[in-house]
Amino acid sequence: MIDSTRPTPTEIRAYRAAHPTLRERDIAAQLGISEAALVAAECGLTAIRVDADANRFLARAEELGEVMALTRNESAVHEKIGVYENVKTAPAASLVLGSEIDLRVFPSAWVHGFAVSKTDANGEVRRSLQFFDKWGNAVHKVHLRAKSDLEAYDGIVADFRLEDKSQEFVAEVGAPAGDGAPAIAVDTEALRERWTKLTDTHQFHGMLRNLKIGRRQALHAVGDDLAWQLDASGIEGMMRASAAIELPIMCFVGSAGVIQIHSGPIANIATMGPWLNVMDPTFHLHLRTDHIAELWAVRKPTADGHVTSLEALDVKGELVIQFFGKRKEGLAERPEWRSLVEALPRLHSIAAA
Numbered sequence: 017m018i019d020s021t022r023p024t025p026t027e028i029r030a031y032r033a034a035h036p037t038l039r040e041r042d043i044a045a046q047l048g049i050s051e052a053a054l055v056a057a058e059c060g061l062t063a064i065r066v067d068a069d070a071n072r073f074l075a076r077a078e079e080l081g082e083v084m085a086l087t088r089n090e091s092a093v094h095e096k097i098g099v100y101e102n103v104k105t106a107p108a109a110s111l112v113l114g115s116e117i118d119l120r121v122f123p124s125a126w127v128h129g130f131a132v133s134k135t136d137a138n139g140e141v142r143r144s145l146q147f148f149d150k151w152g153n154a155v156h157k158v159h160l161r162a163k164s165d166l167e168a169y170d171g172i173v174a175d176f177r178l179e180d181k182s183q184e185f186v187a188e189v190g191a192p193a194g195d196g197a198p199a200i201a202v203d204t205e206a207l208r209e210r211w212t213k214l215t216d217t218h219q220f221h222g223m224l225r226n227l228k229i230g231r232r233q234a235l236h237a238v239g240d241d242l243a244w245q246l247d248a249s250g251i252e253g254m255m256r257a258s259a260a261i262e263l264p265i266m267c268f269v270g271s272a273g274v275i276q277i278h279s280g281p282i283a284n285i286a287t288m289g290p291w292l293n294v295m296d297p298t299f300h301l302h303l304r305t306d307h308i309a310e311l312w313a314v315r316k317p318t319a320d321g322h323v324t325s326l327e328a329l330d331v332k333g334e335l336v337i338q339f340f341g342k343r344k345e346g347l348a349e350r351p352e353w354r355s356l357v358e359a360l361p362r363l364h365s366i367a368a369a
Contacts, residue, residue: 023047025057025183050152055130056185066176068129068147070121071105079168085117086157087269087276091307091336094269094276095300116298118277125149125273131173143169150188155273202229202237211238214317232333235312246311250360252292254326255285257356264342279342303337313357323349324357
């Protein structure tokens with residue numbers, strides 16, 4: 017790592033050139049900078065600053081044709097290949113409801129944007145649009161593919177291009193807000209009363225916010241009829257079991273500005289070190305299983321009966337990844353999914369051991 021508080025753009029580029037096989041996120045971590053700072057150091061070379069207005073981008077995204085949409089957090093990378101179709105924009109939250117690319121977008125988190133064109137080791141030019149929050153954390157990336165419309169990409173870059181050519185990136189002071197709430201005593205009776213009266217899974221976050229508690233606190237407090245802790249191996253077990261019976265599932269991974277969803281069966285599952293991977297034609301998932309501190313099975317009431325989710329938390333109590341059985345609004349949960357989750361091994365307490 018470079019021995020300075022903040023490496024210069026020149027130092028950043030030199031370090032990157034000396035480590036061509038490292039992932040960009042890993043390079044940024046080793047340099048002690050944000051990923052946006054890593055990209056900004058290439059401005060005027062391989063990167064151009066562009067307007068990061070999420071809804072402005074979404075209004076044009078379908079023009080690109082087939083692309084790869086990427087959303088990630090510290091522990092999970094979610095990639096979907098498809099088209100930005102059926103876009104519905106709004107100031108607070110926007111939707112992309114395509115047959116492959118399915119997003120919930122929170123525009124206020126999109127603060128910095130870059131168009132990046134890099135030539136790989138094979139001489140191929142890789143083009144992407146990359147968006148970051150005010151701290152320099154990636155919120156969403158769009159990677160062009162062989163079938164993408166290059167003319168449309170060039171048009172978007174030309175229209176969104178900013179005059180700012182600075183290679184410096186200064187993150188906003190302060191740390192991003194976490195999902196967890198301060199550790200306060202949980203009123204279990206109030207939690208259970210509110211929880212059992214849910215009629216839609218989308219009400220869950222609002223319930224936690226109103227009660228001023230975090231997800232982990234709620235899961236520990238509500239009682240094992242509504243949430244029970246599983247052995248962390250349960251995610252791989254669920255994936256392999258659902259693949260074996262071609263059971264369609266839903267997989268959610270979120271950043272500060274996007275929740276990206278896969279809906280459908282999964283097939284090609286492989287492990288590589290701590291990474292648990294899905295490598296299907298239009299869906300790629302890369303999950304750091306060693307980052308999972310807790311895995312929970314969760315029951316949430318809806319107007320169509322309760323639904324069951326798998327929720328993985330990291331050591332900070334942040335939600336890493338979430339799974340449901342695929343279902344349509346108005347229909348009950350698939351019994352195969354419910355049975356599969358209920359059969360996963362529970363975490364045995366020290367006392368029980």
